[in-house]
Amino acid sequence: MPRWQETHPVPAPWQRRDDGILPLWWDRLCSVTSPQSAALYAAGLFTEDRRRPIAQWFNPDSGAALLVAPETSPEWPVQRFGIFYAPPGSGFTRVHSSPHEWHPREPRTPPTEEEAFRAAVDEAARFLQVEMDFV
Template sequence: MSESSAPLPPGWTRYEGPLLTIWRARFEGAYGEGTANGFNDGMFVRDQRRPIAQWVNFALRSAVLVAPETPGGWPVQRFAIYYAPPREGFCTIRTERHEWMPRGPRGSTTDADAFTAAVLAAEQFLQVEATFGALDTGSPRTP
């Protein structure tokens, strides 16, 4: 669980189930049919890479995802925050880099550290979106 002190905005809930189908649909809606198959080892097609964290607002048809951004063999691994704005669209939220080096020196950032930081950043993103009313209007904002 995250270290967040603020509750999630109204209508949003943390979703602990399998990868939501909205991710493939939204990615392909933005980049073309079949493009999700090749994006990041097919992460929007197959739910094979963990950990992931998801939040969903069913009333707005919107979601947020924290998932690995880089292919598994890369020397630097990174978590990204993906956003499916209300009703349609897909974007990657740019925050600080939540990364680690699997073969990094002892005491360096780990995958668990990077994941925890990315989850906290995703929850902060939801708070900012709710504060500025973008979630109610369907206008995505990226910090």
């Protein structure tokens, strides 16, 4: 666990839910774009729950969610984890963050997929801390 998480854990209302991508993501994306565009967004991330790993938090009190998942097409030479936020009520946005990338053709060259994923999860957890300050 990163040192900052030892002193600032993820806020209590947020529950980690990594078993499958929540239907909320599809609903939110379709509310801001067409179903056809939504199906293509982030290389089909929200229509096909096929790519792993993901990290996901859900706040049942507010209906908000946060997702860390691959956002690039599998055939791209550089892969990247994106952080996506569904705020309370409605809407959908990509959280602008540091690039959490890895090169699948060079699996042992840092950053590896695991290192990029851990960095994205850490940044997402920090985002939840800041988000709670505004709720």
